[in-house]
Amino acid sequence: MSIFQTLKYMLSALGAFLFRRQKVVITEIPAGKIIDIGGGGEGIIAQIGADRVTAVDKLESEIKSAQAKAPTATWQVADAQDLPFENESFDNATIFFSLMYMKQLVKEEVISEVYRVLPPGGEFWIWDANIQKEGIFVIMMKIKLPNGKTVRTGYGSKDCIQSPESISEILQKTGFQIKETTTNKLWFLIKAKKAT
Ligand SMILES: C[S@@+](CC[C@H](N)C(=O)[O-])C[C@H]1O[C@@H](n2cnc3c(N)ncnc32)[C@H](O)[C@@H]1O
Numbered sequence: 654m655s656i657f658q659t660l661k662y663m664l665s666a667l668g669a670f671l672f673r674r675q676k677v678v679i680t681e682i683p684a685g686k687i688i689d690i691g692g693g694g695e696g697i698i699a700q701i702g703a704d705r706v707t708a709v710d711k712l713e714s715e716i717k718s719a720q721a722k723a724p725t726a727t728w729q730v731a732d733a734q735d736l737p738f739e740n741e742s743f744d745n746a747t748i749f750f751s752l753m754y755m756k757q758l759v760k761e762e763v764i765s766e767v768y769r770v771l772p773p774g775g776e777f778w779i780w781d782a783n784i785q786k787e788g789i790f791v792i793m794m795k796i797k798l799p800n801g802k803t804v805r806t807g808y809g810s811k812d813c814i815q816s817p818e819s820i821s822e823i824l825q826k827t828g829f830q831i832k833e834t835t836t837n838k839l840w841f842l843i844k845a846k847k848a849t
Pocket of ligand 1: 691693697731732733734748749759
């Protein structure tokens with residue numbers, strides 16, 4: 654039995670779900686001035702968009718660990734349930750594996766806030782985990798950025814079931830139109846657009 658299989662067996666026994674490293678290739682991010690929600694940690698979107706990106710995260714520690722990787726981005730500690738920005742302040746928005754850390758009601762409030770700070774036609778691109786079961790969920794990832802750089806990292810959360818369908822439902826209820834959905838076993842990408 655390989656180390657991976659042994660680890661998987663042990664975590665399964667604890668009610669966890671561990672899968673092999675997922676390859677996520679980011680070919681592009683939206684144009685213009687972007688707000689990135691939960692943008693700390695690795696700061697993936699800020700690494701790509703640099704000074705086009707305003708990254709908000711409710712934890713200063715997460716911002717601190719990302720800031721050095723994208724120093725020209727704008728970094729702000731804020732709860733995305735109550736964004737400290739005027740209506741229609743950004744061209745487009747992103748969120749990269751942060752919804753999996755939010756309860757249903759928080760997701761709804763965050764998506765509603767993103768809607769508020771976008772203009773009509775503004776796009777919201779969501780990369781996040783496809784989680785089918787309760788318990789501990791861990792996704793190990795190999796993320797390829799448009800400049801060819803590869804980031805190896807992992808994200809984990811507990812008792813957060815979500816799918817492209819459940820997130821699309823919130824988006825549509827809020828007023829977003831779904832433009833495109835890419836679904837993988839463990840993660841998805843949704844491109845949504847604020848109605849014009
Ligand atoms: C796994 S990290 C996301 C990864 C990050 N986007 C990256 O590029 O590595 C999830 C982040 O969401 C943040 N977060 C969770 N709830 C939030 C909220 N309500 N408002 C702002 N940030 C939030 C957490 O503090 C955490 O830094």
